[in-house]
Amino acid sequence: MLCYLLPIVIIATMLGSTMKKLYMIAFARLLIGTLLAQSVPPRDALALDAAQWPENYRLHLDGAAKVRLADGLRLDLTNAGPHDIAVEHPAAGTPVLRVWSAGKLVRGPEDAVALANHGAKDFPDAKIDFGADFTSMVVFTSQGDGTLFSHCAPQGKWSPDAKALFLRDGHLVYDIGWLGAMSGGPKVNNGKTHTVVLSVREGRTRLWLNGKKIAEQAGHQRADIKAHVLKVGRAAPDFGGALSKGKIARVRIWKRALPDDELTLLFKNAGEGANTPDFAYTPVPASKPVIESGTGWVQALERSDHAEIVRGWNDQTLAEGREIYETLCAVCHGTKDKAGSLPTAIRFAEGEFKNGADPYSMYLTLSKGYGQMVAQNQYTTAQKYAVIQYIREAYLRPHNAKQLTKIDETYLSSLPKGMARAEAEKEDRSRPPYEQMDFGPALFWTLQVDDKNIAQKAIAIRLDQGPGGVSKGRAWMVYDHDTMSLATATTGSFVDWKGIAFDGSHGTHTSLTGEKHFINTVGPGWTITDFEDKRTPAKDGKRYGPHPGIKYKGLYVHPDQCVIEAEIFGAKVLESPSYIGGTDNVIFVRTINVGESPQALRLRVAPDSVNVLGKTGNLQKENGFWVATLPANTVARFFISQADLKSLENASSQFNQSSDLKPFLQGAPPRWAQDVITTSIAGKNDGAFIADEFPLPIANPWQSWLRPGGFDFTPDGKAAIVAMWNGDVWRVEGVMEKAPATLRWRRIASGLFQPLGVKFRGDELFITCRDQIAKLVDLNGDGETDFIECFNNDAQVTEHFHEFAMGLQTDKAGNFYYAKSARHALDSVVPQHGTLLRVSADGARTDIVAAGFRAANGVCLEPDGSFFVTDQEGHWTPKNRINHVKAGGFYGNMYGYTDVTDSSDQAMQQPMVWITNAKDRSPAELLRVPKDQWGNLGGALLNLSYGTGQVFVVPYEEVNGQWQGAVCELPMPAFATGVMRGRFGSDGALYACGMFAWAGNAAEPGGFHRLRRSEKPARLPLIIRAHRGGMRVTFSEAMPEDAACNMKVWSLLRSKNYGSQHLNERNLAITKTQWSDDYRSVNLTIPDLAPTHCYELKIGDCIIHGTIHELGTP
Secondary structure, eight states: OHHHHHHHHHHHHTSOHHHHHHHHHHHHHHHHHHHHHSOOOOTTOBOTTOSOOOSSEEEEESSSEEEEEETTEEEEEOSSOOEEEEEEOOSSSOOEEEEEETTEEEEEEEEOGGGOOOOOEEETTOOOOTTSSEEEEEEEEESSOEEEEEEEOSSSSOOTTOEEEEEETTEEEEEETTTEEEEESSOOOSSSOEEEEEEEETTEEEEEETTEEEEEEETOOOOOOTTOEEEESOOOTTTTOOOTTEEEEEEEEESSOOOHHHHGGGGSGGGTTSOOOSEEEOOOOOOOOEEEEOOEEEEEOBSSOHHHHHHTOOHHHHHHHHHHIIIIIHHHHOOSSSOOSOTTSOOTTTOOOSSOOSHHHHHHHHHHOBTTBOOOTTSOHHHHHHHHHHHIIIIIHHHOGGGOOOOOHHHHHTSOOBOTTGGGSOOOOOOOHHHHOOOOSEEEEEEEEETTEEEEEEEEEEOSOOTTOGGGOSEEEEEETTTTEEEEEEESOOBOOOSTTTTOOSSOOEEBOSEEEEEOOSSOSEESSOOOOOSOBOTTSOBOSOOTTEEEEEEEEETTEEEEEEEETTEEEEEEEEEEOSSSSOEEEEEEEEOOOSSOEEEEEEETTSEEEEESSEEEEETTEEEEEEOTTEEEEEEEESSOHHHHHHHHHHOOOOSOOGGGGSOOOOSSOSOEEEEOBOOOOSSSEEEEEOOOOOSOTTOOOOOEEEEEEOTTSSEEEEEETTSOEEEEEOTTSOSSOEEEEEEEEOOOSOOOEEEEETTEEEEEOSSOEEEEEOSSSSSSOSEEEEEEOOOOOOSOTTOOEEEEEEOTTOOEEEEEOOOSSSOOOSTTTTEEEEEOTTSSOEEEEEEOOSOOOOOEEOTTSOEEEEEOSBBTBSSEEEEEEOTTOBOSOTTSSOSOOOOSGGGSOOOSEEEOTTTOSSEEEEEEOOTTSSGGGTTOEEEEETTTSOEEEOOEEEETTEEEEEEEEOSSOOOSBOOOEEEEOTTSOEEEEEEOSSSOSOBSSEEEEEEEEOSSOOOOEEEEEEETTEEEEEESSOOOTTOOEEEEEEEOOOSSSBSOOOEEEEEEOOOEEEEOTTSSEEEEEOTTOOOEEEEEEEETTEEEEEEESOOBOO
């Protein structure tokens, strides 16, 4: 602009006063006009000289301009404009260019090859020997074919012993010139990001895709030709082709064959966790353009065109916005007539926006968060604008017009433009579900505090007020209820979200990420003598489980305050944490009420690295800590901070919260006072079983991640209580109604530690959690849990990801039973690893019933006091197994806690059934069909499957004191999710719930179902008898007269290795088939029948898998 105005200024200085004034007026007008012609940049725009531009960008130019986008691509925009240039790099394919002038599209969309950066490059100096052992990893996307990398001649045709990893017809292929090719796996030219690993070890070549091995071949290896070079993204001109419709994001090569445990790291976080490679290449995006002349700004392209969304507002989008608002927004913001739960949240019918009232500002608030409001990225751009439309039309236009901004073409032209190929790419900008979820005010979990400190049974309590629950806070105090020690106090961020129930990672656990203002060492928080940790050391030398004399009793939960109750050496103690923020040094507050006590109690308040001000109680320094002595019937308060004592005095004098915690022992006001409605779906009556679906309340105001881990019916049998793996508990009404019917879901508890079992005992509701059996108590009858009572916390919790606590059943005496898993691939640490546990009816004692389990997913309790318990394939468990369990038995896992040293099969109790992976990759809980239900299936034993989402019948027999049996799936489609827990309702139907986390065929996150028996035949095996020379099988209904019969058997090898192959698999001849007159039973003559780990018996369409330990008499 200066080049046009400078001559006017020079001429004006050479003229007389009158002419000077005229020229200066002209100058001013021109200046104003020029400035007005320049658009006001949107609030998220970047300056042209920004160091880094978005990969997909919109370049807005106010007037005439010259731009060089890339070598060979120059734009000379001569007219007045304004102009917009959009450059887009799709996930796969050629970059796209579009140009607008004065709001009209004048060029494109067109492929702009000059902007392409597929990652292709030659590396003649790379010293990689592909004729020896090596490992390579490539991260890529593609919508076509082409080469990922090659080792071939720098020029010329494909030649002998050249090597290339490439895509052909969408499939991965590894070719060695004149030797041949190996390939496998599904098509990968779908535009999605894939990771492929190619490894050669001792002459054996293996190929993995996204963590799964897809091809393996011996001898597929040739020595390198010395003149050949490494190429990425291309091979020879006549072979493989360039990756023209894709992009390579990363290439890593190691001069060795990585071991399997290191290979698994390559499929996590783009391989960042693996050792440093010998060769690494990460293509960089194309450089930003050169602006030779012109002014303007830069804005990121969005997946969707914002202006087009707003132009498309209609009654349908208004209704969608209303649904989202009423489900999510109204909780905090309320409606015109009713205030929301957060006083600081704007009431749209009357308030003033703090972060902008125009649609795009509101969109940014929804997308990025503002103040106490967290980002709502679970919704698409169109959904966010639908909510904005509803707020404008329902609240601003009729009630708050001052906040209703104008929308015209000038405004719309400033909104982000969308990508030309957005329809080919589904928008997914949502955060993971665990980051979205509102866990309530407190979370029970295992939390790493620092390198030497893990709160194994942590209770993390949010201290600041605001929406979103514990994870959305800014300040926390974290207790360990094994020791009733205050482990730490933190501010800033919450946790790293590592762990099996969060990001799904194995071998990890969750760590606190905020600033730790102080840390207490592991050990008892209370004592009557010294603070020595008196718990028995485990195998690793650490101490686990409750500390003697300290009994955690439970947590009283209120919307903005929690109170912990414990029994400390016979005294009832209440504690509530809080804090004082808004200063440079946060002040943490411990309020403590001690009841009747036979002696004074001693409390470790905090380390002496911080200052502590005590209100009541003898406070002194002792061995590096502040220790308070508290006599009976004491109300005490301690202010803890890095601030000086004077600051603590000033803050404490203004702190007006009551020290009396007894009022919080009453019921709290409801936190989730609304039902979420779904409608049950009737199953098709086209088979022997009818499966109705109870849709989970996925769209709920708390963004709860709903993966059911267990359920039970309410005492009246009309409703169900469903516990979710990420800590929620819900009550659902309407499950007994004929589908379709209204289901009313009500959240009644939150923040529990991976609950995987639910059981009513009379009117009392109990939940199996990793850290405790919790009893949920509603103190005021409003339907929500006010007190999470700790019925029993004898559980010995370590940080290992695999030690789930699963199932919950009771016997006639009121005792509880659940199973605790062992560690994965590691020896046990605590006595409870890999055990079936009994908790006494009063909750005072836990005993080990049986041991040697790996991952027993639930418990089936028989009237005679025996159990059926499944287990999962793994180390010392060659295949999945169903066990008939008796007290004192050892069931084979040497990595479980046991005094058994003999690892032979004879030293363990044999399983009733070995189940191969193809039949059921992960069995769950068993249960009985009531004797008066399901016709001939009455009394049958059923097994639920987490791995396949199926239900199996389990016929069995006892021969010479040894139990043996088989499994056969019910003739019906598998559920969309794994099913783990089942109970029969008063209506005779099987109700089952379950979830998916990993290692399952049924991958929907969760589900709740009802299974009804129809009038159609099921033709399931009910009785199987194996005897010398043959078998007899009896079915629930008559089998087809032409049913063919075939049998094969195989063996397994139990060892410390994971699983077992089928050994000596072979067919057995069935020489004679004799059916009963009603075709319900068949006698099979099998001369070579002998005891076997596994057999497969096909009779017509029925496929039975079973185990034979003993042969009876015919």
